[in-house]
Amino acid sequence: MTTVTAPANFIELGLISPLLVRLIELEYHQPTPIQAQAIPSVLEGRDLIAGANTGSGKTATFALPLLQHLHAKKALKRSDDSQGNYVTGLILVPTRELAKQVADSIKSYAVHFNGAINTVAVFGGVSTNAQMLALRGGTDVLVATPGRLLDLISSNAIKLDRVETLVLDEADRMLSLGFTDEIAALLALLPKKKQTLLFSATFPEQVKTLTQELLSNPIEIQLQSADASTVVQRVFTVNKGEKTAVLVHLIKQYQWEQVLIFVNSKNSCHHLADKLAKRDVVAEVFHGDKGQGARSRVLDAFKSGELDVLIATDIAARGLDIEKLPVVINFDLPRSPSDYMHRIGRSGRAGEVGLALSLIDHEDYHHFKVIEKKNKILLERESIDGFEPSKVVSVADKPMAKPEGSGKKKRKNKVSVNGDVWLKNT
Known part of the structure; x- marks a missing residue:
């Protein structure tokens, strides 16, 4: 268990100006406890297990550092960034609605990057054609449900060998029996060296044992509390x-x-x-x-x-x-x-x-x-x-x-x- 002195505002978290301006526009006045404790560690590139009550701001906790990392990567002007069907940041979620919601949030946070960072959401229940078209040439952030992502990989629409950050949102559900085979198949396609972030409101014991194989020397932050709930x-x-x-x-x-x-x-x-x-x-x-x-x-x-x-x-x-x-x-x-x-x-x-x-x-x-x-x-x-x-x-x-x-x-x-x-x- 890691205890971190919570910064009083977003500036102290070390976020860059385009993100700070957007947070002011969105009326995010100060970090939530999970944001204050987790964002500095994520910015440092550490693996993370984060548990916090629903509605506590977990999406911003992983989205803001991811966008900052991508912004710095773009500034290096790597010649290979626009080549191939690559993904840099992969966010796996259990439902279609959550995939769209997370992608919309990331696009909102990235407004002041002036379109430099591409975000795509892929999920089942709709045709793959539009999603394949959106992925042509690769994407910086991909928010996906496991089943549809495997379908797109089998169609050679996307590859995961260049993923630098993996996020499992609602990680307890993603690591449960219903997704075990799909997650295992996707993990096998990811590079061994990457940052892995797990977020959920609950982490049952059987899930905790699985996390040891996924993460390297992770920071663990657990803020779930019935007393803290509104x-x-x-x-x-x-x-x-x-x-x-x-x-x-x-x-x-x-x-x-x-x-x-x-x-x-x-x-x-x-x-x-x-x-x-x-x-x-x-x-x-x-x-x-x-x-x-x-x-x-x-x-x-x-x-x-x-x-x-x-x-x-x-x-x-x-x-x-x-x-x-x-x-x-x-x-x-x-x-x-x-x-x-x-x-x-x-x-x-x-x-x-x-x-x-x-x-x-x-x-x-x-x-x-x-x-x-x-x-x-x-x-x-x-x-x-x-x-x-x-x-x-x-x-x-x-x-x-x-x-x-x-x-x-x-x-x-x-x-x-x-x-x-x-x-x-x-």
Whole structure:
């Protein structure tokens, strides 16, 4: 674990003028903790493992040093820089939406380089032709999903033998079983000598062991903290089969202008959307089986405020930056405890206060206790007036059981949400 004295401003980080001017324009007033601690080490060329809460500014943490490195490289006017289908900085991400989002951020940070640095995003769900054309002659920064990148490599559209910086964003997902073969294939094509940066909000133990093979004498910075999060977490117990009624009650009572609802499958997305429609709540769905065009349209409508309710699978839990999203709801609990933190991190980003609600029935109790244990949190079980759970919960199921007194019978963990400031759309 490395502790670094945090610089007070971006100038002290050692960033160059074009980046500093752009940060002022973007109203980045001072570095976030992860930026302050990690950027100097990245500028020095060190390998890095960085863990920090979602919404903490991880993209800028790797993008700014990468752009500064590329700017210095361009200044050397190497004759081979414009030859061949090369890549200098490679950023691997797990989803299409995150690929586009990261590429857009890098292009924004690079505005004052006057087009000298080329950034391309490649991902599945769309034709490869336009992406192959964009890669003709190589690119300085490539943001890619692993599957599409392998397709482009097999078509000789790009080579990885000149990569100088590798970034794994959402590294825990990238190193998980679903991407193991693809990541292994890509790593085999990369030069041994390179800078490697891993960023994620969570690093499970099984992932930590894999990082030892990827990095050389890395700096490790871990800033994950439930206490540091600006997301208010609440848990409401409901009767089995009443989650939809509770959800409609909350949406209508508090008139949320944006609410992101997580379920565990594409079929659940459509099923819940149909049930909400019958109760006059308009919702769209977002999952991996939707075409890229449809996914982009739905996400853009939600971000712009044209759509109030979005129902999504965990494909929306990773990296998506929805500005000032007030409410996230776990209609279904995530299968993986680490995905819980990624889900709720869609709200409360960049210092904004957000609200994360989990609706659990009796069958969810044990799994939520596992989620709490893994994420080192402990939340009170609450109920909503008019929707009190009728099933008797055993003492073993209660997160904080208290002995019964000899006086009046008490109703435990019973609260009213009426007038609660955290449920209002502020």
